[in-house]
Every structure is written in structure tokens, then in C-alpha cells.
Amino acid sequence: MKNSITEIARRADVSIATVSRALNNDSRVKESTRNRIQRIAREINYRPNLLARGFALKRSNIIGLIMPELVDEYFTEVIKGVEAEAIANGYYTMVASTHNREGSIVDTLDRFSHNRMVDGLILLTTFQTAATKRALGETGIPLVVIGDDPLLTHADVVKIDNFQGAYSLISYLVSQKGYRKIAHITGPPGNLDANRRKEGYLAALAKLGLEINPAWMVEGQFTIESGKSAFQRLMSLNEKPDLIFAANDRMAIGCYEGAGALGLRIPTDIGIAGFDDIFVSRFLTPRLTTVGVPITEVGKTAASLLLSRLAGTEPLRTREVIISTGIVPGDSV
Amino acid sequence: MKNSITEIARRADVSIATVSRALNNDSRVKESTRNRIQRIAREINYRPNLLARGFALKRSNIIGLIMPELVDEYFTEVIKGVEAEAIANGYYTMVASTHNREGSIVDTLDRFSHNRMVDGLILLTTFQTAATKRALGETGIPLVVIGDDPLLTHADVVKIDNFQGAYSLISYLVSQKGYRKIAHITGPPGNLDANRRKEGYLAALAKLGLEINPAWMVEGQFTIESGKSAFQRLMSLNEKPDLIFAANDRMAIGCYEGAGALGLRIPTDIGIAGFDDIFVSRFLTPRLTTVGVPITEVGKTAASLLLSRLAGTEPLRTREVIISTGIVPGDSV
DNA sequence: CTGTTAGCGCGTTCAC
DNA sequence: GTGAACGCGCTAACAG
Numbered sequence: 001m002k003n004s005i006t007e008i009a010r011r012a013d014v015s016i017a018t019v020s021r022a023l024n025n026d027s028r029v030k031e032s033t034r035n036r037i038q039r040i041a042r043e044i045n046y047r048p049n050l051l052a053r054g055f056a057l058k059r060s061n062i063i064g065l066i067m068p069e070l071v072d073e074y075f076t077e078v079i080k081g082v083e084a085e086a087i088a089n090g091y092y093t094m095v096a097s098t099h100n101r102e103g104s105i106v107d108t109l110d111r112f113s114h115n116r117m118v119d120g121l122i123l124l125t126t127f128q129t130a131a132t133k134r135a136l137g138e139t140g141i142p143l144v145v146i147g148d149d150p151l152l153t154h155a156d157v158v159k160i161d162n163f164q165g166a167y168s169l170i171s172y173l174v175s176q177k178g179y180r181k182i183a184h185i186t187g188p189p190g191n192l193d194a195n196r197r198k199e200g201y202l203a204a205l206a207k208l209g210l211e212i213n214p215a216w217m218v219e220g221q222f223t224i225e226s227g228k229s230a231f232q233r234l235m236s237l238n239e240k241p242d243l244i245f246a247a248n249d250r251m252a253i254g255c256y257e258g259a260g261a262l263g264l265r266i267p268t269d270i271g272i273a274g275f276d277d278i279f280v281s282r283f284l285t286p287r288l289t290t291v292g293v294p295i296t297e298v299g300k301t302a303a304s305l306l307l308s309r310l311a312g313t314e315p316l317r318t319r320e321v322i323i324s325t326g327i328v329p330g331d332s333v
Numbered sequence: 334m335k336n337s338i339t340e341i342a343r344r345a346d347v348s349i350a351t352v353s354r355a356l357n358n359d360s361r362v363k364e365s366t367r368n369r370i371q372r373i374a375r376e377i378n379y380r381p382n383l384l385a386r387g388f389a390l391k392r393s394n395i396i397g398l399i400m401p402e403l404v405d406e407y408f409t410e411v412i413k414g415v416e417a418e419a420i421a422n423g424y425y426t427m428v429a430s431t432h433n434r435e436g437s438i439v440d441t442l443d444r445f446s447h448n449r450m451v452d453g454l455i456l457l458t459t460f461q462t463a464a465t466k467r468a469l470g471e472t473g474i475p476l477v478v479i480g481d482d483p484l485l486t487h488a489d490v491v492k493i494d495n496f497q498g499a500y501s502l503i504s505y506l507v508s509q510k511g512y513r514k515i516a517h518i519t520g521p522p523g524n525l526d527a528n529r530r531k532e533g534y535l536a537a538l539a540k541l542g543l544e545i546n547p548a549w550m551v552e553g554q555f556t557i558e559s560g561k562s563a564f565q566r567l568m569s570l571n572e573k574p575d576l577i578f579a580a581n582d583r584m585a586i587g588c589y590e591g592a593g594a595l596g597l598r599i600p601t602d603i604g605i606a607g608f609d610d611i612f613v614s615r616f617l618t619p620r621l622t623t624v625g626v627p628i629t630e631v632g633k634t635a636a637s638l639l640l641s642r643l644a645g646t647e648p649l650r651t652r653e654v655i656i657s658t659g660i661v662p663g664d665s666v
Numbered sequence: 667c668t669g670t671t672a673g674c675g676c677g678t679t680c681a682c
Numbered sequence: 683g684t685g686a687a688c689g690c691g692c693t694a695a696c697a698g
Contacts, residue, residue: 003447004675004676005675005676005677006675006676014684014685015684015685015686016675016676016677016685016686017677017678017679017684017685017686017687018683018684018685020676020677020678021677021683021684024677028683028684029683029684030683030684033683033684045447047443047444047447047448047449048448048675048676049388049448049449049674049675049676050448050449050450051384051387051388051391051393051449051450051674051675052388052449052674052675052676052677053675053676053677054384054388054676055382055384055385055387055388055674055675055676055690055691055692056675056676056677056678056689056690057676057677057690058384058690060384062427069413072406072409073405073406073409075409076405076406076408076409079412079428079430080402080430083428083429083430084430087429092427092429092450093427093428093429094395094425094426094427094428095412095416095426095427095428096416096420096425096426097412097413097416097417110380111380114336114378114380115380115381115382115383116380116382116383116384116385117383117384117425253616256616279612279613280612280613280616283586283589283613283616283617284616285618337690337691337692338691338692339691339692347668347669348668348669348670349669349691349692349693350668350669350670350671350693350694351667351668351669353691353692353693353694354667354668354693357693361667361668362667362668363667363668366667366668381691381692382690382691382692384690384691385674385690385691385692385693386691386692386693387692388674388675388676388690388691388692389673389674389691389692389693389694390674390692390693391674667698668697668698669696669697669698670695670696670697670698671694671695671696671697672693672694672695672696673692673693673694673695674691674692674693675690676689676690677688677689677690678687678688678689679686679687679688679689680685680686680687680688681684681685681686681687682683682684682685682686
């Protein structure tokens, strides 16, 4: 048995046009006709062929979500937020993880934006190259970028307030906890979040009139291992810091491991602070002091921006939403 | 400018059929013609309209992944595994989170399987009702179920070896660590993984000739909080266990919290073991002894089963793959 | 080797 | 209020 509007039309003894109208609640169809058609549709468990509909309408009702390789709960949360918002508005979500390779981000972007499979795109990047930027300019479909980029002219942007988060954290550590010699383990050089966090750190130190010691800024890779090495480097200096602010929680965990290896106690011998408030941070001993980010909200906001644009009711100018962060006090400082 | 095979045909001065063949590497097209066509396609940055192609072929090249509400890295890992396998085979992945409500699982299943949006489905369930089972039987498209269900006749199944994992863990705790009075915090009653873990626990006790004390089996909900309450209940018994096996790591974390509140030390005063080896378990103090599950592999396997079936080269009978688990020794026992 | 044509299921004119 | 006819971009069958 077929299962199309043609079949329903045959059974209801009307034309396919009438069926189409009835199923889409077109007010021109007589009520009795509409009811009859809808009943038949239910009986044969009719579902519109979304491929056919999308083809006819040039619209898939799918939004694409492009992310680097999935790690942490960070990505789960974003997916969750996007998906919830999408479903609530009749859209599906297609996830593409690009495995952190620059080439594949561009590829994925290019593919998705030109093959008409998705109506709009949400891109989560942690770094930005010329190639990516170029590809972003050529999508031709509505685009929302999640990330601490400079404002893009053709895309809405959702950014986490990394600067403020770091700035507030340092201020808190100095004014409330009395730290003066604050080191920083940065993230990978090109990482946008990492860069903004570093700027917040530097700005806070400057504002507070504290020493900015170049030796106290060590580069990390956002991994536990790199956090541990950075910690060891810092602890081998003649003039040691009294607190280490790691640009993410994973590296802070590395510091815990480093401290354990050296027999140093936190926060007695050295204070540790992180950024992200990932799930595990709550269970570290002592509980990590860090900066919390409402990640699900990031996803929801991104989806919401995209959907409103797809609905066509939005102005043409791009928008930028900043998601604020908050200090999560722990016992590591 | 249009961007379709019609446009390419116009420029190359051939028919659209030839263009279609050339782009799909049909061997019947003369090489020079094919090269010319492919060059033109590249020049105008042509991408096939996937909606149109899918419509014509009655095939979307999308696989659907239905999951309960996303929690833990468990789901991230599954998505990662599925997505990697799918992309490698020219498929896209559509994620639908059903928010743990029975009704919506059935809805999603029904919708996905009848609207022709996906070619096949992977369903991850932690519980199974009659309604779900019925819906599963009516999909009409290839289906892979991830979960410790009884064998389904019309779906391939990927299951984690919960039974063996629990059985081995208990055996290890008894023979290597000398525990004799082993309590168990179960998962939610209908949860399939939880049930199998309990069976493994009971079977091991029986086999080892150890007492099965009903008071030592307390129901939990797979949450930290429920683990904590269960712990408190167990510790208030006259005859206390010397080890608690929690059916998942989250509840084991609850036990840690409970122990902390009562001033009990792990493993000196009470041993704790879990199941899952989630990321955080490595950072608990002391490190949790638990059972590890290669989750990415679960996703990969599921996708692989589905794709091979979609490729049509597979036999009709359903297959079942059991993913084995392994003890992760920690310092909590 | 290549062209012509039908048809996939749907929404949407344009008639009546 | 309803129907007939068209077209979306592509693949496949058939014809040459």
C-alpha cells in the first residue's frame, strides 16, 4: 500500500491538492472535507515524505551543528541546548563533528551550505583561520557562530564572556583571598577562548597594580598533561607564584596531579583556579575554584537566533549575544 | 546563476543524463567528457542537491540516532562513535534526544521511521516497555538497538556485557580483596543495564557461596543523591556490609559523599565499587574501583551494523554483538 | 557513448 | 471549495 497524499486523495475521493490543503490546515477547505481527510490520514498512519516536501519547498527543516571533535560535557550540553530548541520549533538537528582538523571544518561548512541539506548552520569553533573565515563568508545560508570571535558581519554570534570571567576571578582572588603572585597557564595559542581569558587575566592584574611576570605565563594545551608540565615548570622557578590560574579546568586538574607528585598541598602551599566548571571539578579534592559557564544556554541561544532568522521575521543586521559567566567558589584557593 | 546539473549540461553542451553519469563516475561516459564535466562542476562549485537526490532515490543517506536525555559522557561517546563511522561511509547522523519520556521515544521512533527522513535507526534505550517494543516492530526500516534487551527478532542488537562485568568485579573483590559482606545499590527498577548488573552480582555471590542478604540490596536511581541515601541506609543497618557495589559510578560518588558526611574512610572503613568508569571516577579520592565500558566502540559497532545492512549485503537474520567490559582497579577497595 | 523522457511526492498556481 | 497541471533536481530506463 502506498502512503502518500495520492493514496489519501483516492480514498477520500478528492484531488491531491485538497488533501495537501487539508493536511496543512488551509482554511479554504470545507470543514467536513478536512475532517474526513485527516481521519483517513490517521487511519493509514500517513506521514508526509519529508524528502519530497523539502525538495518541493527548497527547505529541509534541518539545522546543522558543526563542532570540533567532541570532548567534555561541553559539547553534549551544546547539542542538548540546540536540539531542544530545534525540536520545539519543528526542526531537526544534524550534528557534524569535524575532528578538529582545519581542512575538515571548511569542507563540512562548504558541503553543508551548498548541498541544501540544512537550512541554517551553527558553527562552534575554538580557533579561526583565514580559510575558515572565507568559507564562513560564502555559506549563503543563515549562520550562527559560537565562539569568542571578532564580530562577523554576516553571522550572528554567541560568545561566552571569557574576558569578564577571568577578570572577575582574578579580582576575587586578589581582593577576597589576598593572592598577589598570580601565574597563568594559557590555552593553545590560536584558541579564541584561551586568548580572551588571558586578556582578562592581564587586564585584572594591570588594574590591580600587580606584577606581570612573564615567567609566570606558561603555555598549555587545554589538556591535563599539559597542565601538569606547566605546573612543574612554574614550581621550578626561583620566584614561585602563590596561585596558578589555569585557562581551563582540565589543566587545573593537571596542576592537582603535579602538586600531588611534589607533595604540595592545595591551597596551603599553592592556590589553584580554573575555568569552565566541568562536572569533575566538583569532585576534586579540594573542590576546584573556577568559572562557571551556562553551556546549555549557549546552545539554546544559538539555535534560537538561527531559528528566528529562518523564520524570516528578523532584521538583516547581525546580532551578538554574550553569555555571562560566574565565579564558582571552591576550596582550592 | 543556477547551480544544478541542468546548468552544467548547458555549459558542457551535453544532456543532464550525461552530467549525472559523469558526476557519479559512471564508466560509460567517455573520459574526456567526464573530465570536462567535472571541471565545470568544480568551477561553479556545484554540489548535488541532496534533497532532490534523496527524493529521487528514496534514500536520504541519513541515519537517525535516538537517545534518552543526554547525560554523562556516555552519550557523547556514543554520538562520536556513530558519527565517525557514518561519515566514513558517506552518511550523515541525525540526533534526536527524547528526554527520557516513554511517549516521546515512541513518537520519535514513529516519526523517523515513517517520514522517510532517515534510512535507518539506532536506538539507545535503558528501559523497554510494551509500547516501545510495538513501535520497534513497526519501523519498516533497518534498526539497531543499543541496550541490554532480550534479543529482538527484527533488529540488530549491541549490548554491553553488564552481567559479566558485575560478575567479574564481585569475583575479583572477593578473591583478591577478601570482601565477604557485599551490598549492592541497584539502578532504577526498569533499567535494563541495572537489572543485568544486579543479576551478575547475585550470580557471583551464589557461585562464591556468599550470603545474599536482602537488606543489603537497596534501590537507587543512578543519581549521586540516590547513591548517598542508599549509602546512609546501608550504614544504619545493624549488620553492615564491608563493601558496597553501586550499579553505576554516579551512585558510587554518592557513597563517597555519604562516607564523608559520616566520617568514614574509604576503603579502610568501607569499600566502594562502581560501574561505568566515567571520566570523573579517575579523580575521586581515592580513585574508584569500577568496571570500564568502551563506549565509543558501542557507537561504532551500532553504526557499522546498520550501515552494512543498509548496504544490502547482509543476511536477513539479526545479529547481536556483545561489547565486553573490564575491571578498572582503583584504591577504593 | 549519449540523449530523451518518465517519475519520485509534494506544494502551488490558475482555473472553474 | 475544489481540481488539473506544473515544476522542483535528480536518477534510471529505454532508445539510439
